[in-house]
Amino acid sequence: MTHIYFDHAATTPVHPEVVQAMLPYFTQVFGNASSTHSAGREARAAIHQARESIASFISCAPSQLLFTSGGTESDNMAIFGAAQAGKSVGRHIITSQIEHHAVLHACEHLEKQGYEVTYLPVDHTGTISIEQLEQSVRPDTICISIMYANNEVGTIQPIQQIGTIARAKGIPFHVDAVQALGHIPIDLNLLPVDMMSFSAHKVQGPKGIGALYIAKQTQIPPMLFGGNQERKRRAGTENNAAIVGFGKALQLLAGDMYETQQKLEKLRLDMVTKLTELLGTDQVVINGHPTERLPHILNVSFPGVATETMLMNLDLEGIAAASGSACTSGSLEVSHVLKAMNLPEEVLTSAVRFSFGSDNTPEQIEIAAHKIATIVQRIRNK
Numbered sequence: 001m002t003h004i005y006f007d008h009a010a011t012t013p014v015h016p017e018v019v020q021a022m023l024p025y026f027t028q029v030f031g032n033a034s035s036t037h038s039a040g041r042e043a044r045a046a047i048h049q050a051r052e053s054i055a056s057f058i059s060c061a062p063s064q065l066l067f068t069s070g071g072t073e074s075d076n077m078a079i080f081g082a083a084q085a086g087k088s089v090g091r092h093i094i095t096s097q098i099e100h101h102a103v104l105h106a107c108e109h110l111e112k113q114g115y116e117v118t119y120l121p122v123d124h125t126g127t128i129s130i131e132q133l134e135q136s137v138r139p140d141t142i143c144i145s146i147m148y149a150n151n152e153v154g155t156i157q158p159i160q161q162i163g164t165i166a167r168a169k170g171i172p173f174h175v176d177a178v179q180a181l182g183h184i185p186i187d188l189n190l191l192p193v194d195m196m197s198f199s200a201h202k203v204q205g206p207k208g209i210g211a212l213y214i215a216k217q218t219q220i221p222p223m224l225f226g227g228n229q230e231r232k233r234r235a236g237t238e239n240n241a242a243i244v245g246f247g248k249a250l251q252l253l254a255g256d257m258y259e260t261q262q263k264l265e266k267l268r269l270d271m272v273t274k275l276t277e278l279l280g281t282d283q284v285v286i287n288g289h290p291t292e293r294l295p296h297i298l299n300v301s302f303p304g305v306a307t308e309t310m311l312m313n314l315d316l317e318g319i320a321a322a323s324g325s326a327c328t329s330g331s332l333e334v335s336h337v338l339k340a341m342n343l344p345e346e347v348l349t350s351a352v353r354f355s356f357g358s359d360n361t362p363e364q365i366e367i368a369a370h371k372i373a374t375i376v377q378r379i380r381n382k
């Protein structure tokens with residue numbers, strides 16, 4: 001059976017060079033980075049070097065990066081941290097309706113504790129309105145959290161503009177850049193952002209490691225207490241191997257990010273071209289922003305073919321794709337992102353996300369497009 005993996009927005013295979021870079025840190029350089037002996041110093045030096053690689057990739061100071069267990073923890077730390085730090089100013093937070101659940105559920109948790117949250121709507125491309133954002137700001141607003149790029153449809157938000165407003169009003173601005181990292185250039189020297197979340201497993205690094213960028217002027221209280229690790233901001237013995245893997249993954253990407261993105265853009269375009277050729281332009285609906293979007297995500301609806309039927313048939317053909325929807329008791333819930341975009345019912349209920357990676361090939365696109373077209377035609381003819 002063919003095995004074609006088009007779900008890189010969910011997670012990516014770890015790059016073989018990343019695996020090689022990590023291996024010594026399980027058995028040879030296994031020291032505790034807090035220990036004063038040479039084994040500890042060696043581990044500490046490796047963590048230091050990885051932090052420098054990551055900081056250089058996003059143009060910030062290494063000391064502004066805090067290692068976490070991934071995107072979820074980074075998002076939680078930013079939201080809960082901002083809420084706690086801003087307590088004396090107010091209890092109002094602004095976010096959007098299309099954030100990842102790591103942000104949305106953290107905000108819902110705060111609502112139960114008396115915080116007020118404004119969930120900004122988006123237009124049909126998945127973009128927030130700057131005017132609505134400005135109108136939502138209140139004297140008691142203590143945090144704005146807007147994602148860089150959406151994980152379901154790939155739409156990129158106007159981060160520079162949002163940050164400029166946040167800075168002018170003196171409100172801490174958090175950006176979930178988990179999907180954006182490695183796919184669009186991120187320069188924290190230029191961006192008016194106070195906190196930014198990252199995760200290694202979306203960029204061919206290992207799972208369970210991520211980072212939170214915290215600007216110098218931003219005060220975020222610790223969430224974990226114990227040792228002095230991460231400048232007392234997150235206690236716990238460091239995961240040497242995972243940190244080294246994260247650094248290596250970005251070091252590799254730094255060398256060929258532009259070429260990789262060109263390749264992914266081409267794969268995406270080939271898929272759209274082939275599908276419209278085989279099914280007709282009116283039978284293939286592309287969701288998300290036409291230009292302000294990530295290169296590797298293609299969210300497409302095939303009206304008349306239910307998302308779960310399509311995903312099941314694709315799986316039977318050996319093709320891994322996804323819906324943004326959560327699976328509750330065996331049936332798919334309609335995605336909160338597509339719902340917020342106010343798409344027609346037949347588009348909402350037939351959306352599938354294909355997300356490409358550097359291990360994909362034009363041949364896989366050709367095979368998959370034919371299989372998809374066959375599935376669509378078979379179901380529509382039933």
Ligand SMILES: Cc1ncc(COP(=O)(O)O)c(C=O)c1O
Nearest residue numbers: 070071072100102151178179199
């Ligand atoms: C936009 C976004 N934020 C946060 C996360 C959570 O990251 P992690 O899986 O590292 O916890 C994801 C993962 O899918 C994501 O896509």
